Amino acid sequence: MTTEKLILHIPAAKVNRPVICQMSHQYDITFNILRAEITEDEDGLMILEVSGKRRQVRDAIDYLRDGGIGVEQLSARTSFSKKLCTHCGACLAHCPTGALAVDEKLNVKFVSSKCIGCGLCVPACPFAAIEMRYAEVG
């Protein structure tokens, strides 16, 4: 079993189709919608957590891509700058998943696998240490 968080860019023409549902049936994928919105140019933006057998998750991603849907891994788009972070911890209370947490010395750590891309930490960080590129799309 493997779990991945994906950012899907769904072109306007495909927004009305039940692609996710079909993917789930065809590849035996469990999914959890973390965020879904229609962007200004009417494309769909979805952040999806998918779980399934490693092989089938890979095939499911290929299936989405073949269907004209842009697929990216979420962690690749959340950037946490160790250089800019001052370890103040202003982000901590805003992170709902514990992706931003402190170690025993109270240094702030970013665990990308836990990040769901909610973006709540971005305005909370006074030192601009966290960036969410997908936020610009939406």
Next chain:
Amino acid sequence: MPKTYAEINAKIKKGKAVVVTAEEMIDIVEEKGVRKAAKEVDVVTTGTFGPMCSSGAFLSVGHSNPKIKIQKAWLNDVAAYAGLAAVDLYIGAAECVEGDPLNAVFPGSFSYGGAHVIEELVAGKRVTLRAIAYGTDCYPKKRVETSIGLADMNEAVLVNPRNGYQNYNVAVNAYSKRAIYTYMGVLRPGFGNANYCSAGQLSPLLNDPLYRTIGIGTRIFLGGAPGYVYWHGTQHHPTGPRKKNEVPCTPAGTVAVSGDLKQMSTEFIRAASFTGYGCTLAVGLGIPIPILDEDMARYTAVKDGDIYAQIVDYSRDYPNGRKGSFGEVNYAQLRSGSIAVNGKTVPTSGLSSYPKARKIAETLKEWIGKGDFLLTEPLELLPSAGSGVSCGPMKIRKVKEK
């Protein structure tokens, strides 16, 4: 048997002084007791690194040829105050860049301001200076534009009229239905989070709660370089409530500090942007505390669990100057990640970096250990609990039209 500054300095010069951080002092006093600790330890170092409004720098930029009496000036399009002399400027950390939409598109990001100019200068970068003038017989030039760095300036002095707040509020959003954007950070509705801002047991003024050793002339760590306390800070409020250990449980003492910007480092001078509020400068500040007697040993052994702060609503109470608290919590609770407010478990966020505070206390300890940083006996101590000094609100009087 009290110690004197001279005795402690003599030991520092010989490399024989016992210097520990405020964190280490806690264990020493616990283990050996106040009496023995007072005898053995000579200096306790403290540190704090947090957003400190009321920060800025005096920059003496030198004369152009022909000379100019600058009337208005901008550094990277951030206005600097020029009403001092001909070529002396003061750049304030909270000044926003010209053309910033501010909060017109709410909440504004405030991504560039005076603090950022100061950080860039400290980083060794050059900034664009633009200035205008009305021209005089002795200073005829009316306009100047150049690229300038700290190395080009005659003097560059960080002068912060208020830093190092001794304790502060814990900010919550009790009443607003939306997230509010404050100098205490983003506060989500319904007690969504609680933000605090103090290095607690490492914080300078919390380790000398009655300012028995801190005053005018105290040599300190400021932004990575030696600096000085030059006055009590603005809004200094030594007369508020204190606990049995003399530690204030509301915002209290402050210090006014200054130091050579040219020697500072971006590790301890960082620009900060508070969404929806504005920009400010995060400043590293550390004060060495001489252990003159047993009282000072007891004070410097203060623990996060012994320091209390008030939970204050920033959606209605604070903006309207209403007194009131949703209770008090100590810094051990705050640092645990959550506190209980109104029967709800509320996640906490700090704004002051504890790891940086520790680094500052350790650096100061190193400096003193090497024998090249001596303690100074204050020329005058900060006004203390019995001084009658307090911080009050603005008086609004009707102004008659003339």
